[in-house]
Amino acid sequence: MQMTLTINGESHSVEAPAASLLVEVLRDQLGLTGTHIGCDTSQCGACNVLVDGAAVKACTMLAAQAHGSSVTTIEGIGSEAALHPMQAAFRDAHGLQCGFCTPGMVMAGLEIVRKHGTKLTPELVTHELEGNLCRCTGYINIVKAIVAGAAAMETAHA
């Protein structure tokens, strides 16, 4: 079926089966492989993207459900040359080891800022990260990165 999605600010007309998951269309049809498939059972959050600003698990949403919506993936928030403050904070705080969960963690960080603003506590971030799994870091540095990234976003927008 035909669907139209705005991905990272650009309109895309996509022809895909109705059963296509959002993450499949992003990765396989549009080549946006920064969004990862981890568990494929809506547990791990590696496939987090923002749909109309709100974080969702792209493995548990049909691409057709995003028809007419605006989708932001990890590719849409920064570049290698100009990292988003949240991405830079993950690098600076060593908020990743293997990096597989990182795109989803960064998008989760942006969701936390959307809901709670830029002044975050480690306790709040830990609570809000309930839907994201990391098997390397033990989370401590991820939480630090999100707290620091949020603060940096405040500065960036000041």
Next chain:
Amino acid sequence: MRDFALHRPASVSAATAAFAGTDGEAAYLAGGHTLIPAMKSRLRMPDALVDLTGLGLSGISRDGDRLWIGATTRHADVATGATAIPGLACLAAGIGDAQVRNRGTLGGSLANNDPAADYPAAALALDAVIETDRGSHTADDFFQGMFTTALAESEIITRVGFAIPQQSSYAKFRHPASRYAMVGVYVARHAGGWRVAVTGAGPGVFRWTDAEAALNAGTDTAGLVLAADDLNSDIHASAEYRAHLCGVMLKQALATLA
């Protein structure tokens, strides 16, 4: 996932027509956070999905002594918008995780009636009226055991009216991996008396009438023991353990009434 036809109706009547017109099995799609995983594992293989999110059934409004919430209102919006019933807002804020709450809907949860879901406990304790495209159901009649409700095959929940209590609270003991309620207890104090609903413990949500009677009589609830006979027993928890948890969750809920 096996492919299917997807319908995106703009009215309730168009939705029921699309459902009825399906050659084979049709299913309604709201947030999809139960249905899509079930389809991915091929537990469900519908021939057509009818998306209910374009019907304008979202929103929260107060009308007298009831708080009305549209069927396709997301958990995240109930968490921030159901301020007239803090216990209900708190329950919604504890469903799944942040990303799940951005997709899952009230109507989807009630229609599915998962025996470990949170919303059925609130609907039962808050004496909810469940309005549909063809009438209404009281919560007492709506829940009919595991994944079973009073809904007819193509009936669509349109909105749910929760009685605004004097005080209420929900406490749950989460399964450590799935985060579903192993036991959840919703207590509500209404002008007409207490209602206590238990989810997760049995094959479906139910009212704990002994606890209601004790609260109405003003007697101590600390010694209440729920019979384990009809409760679930599985690798996660025995029926006796769940019965014990019911007492603990009741105590926690009563300690956090708001």
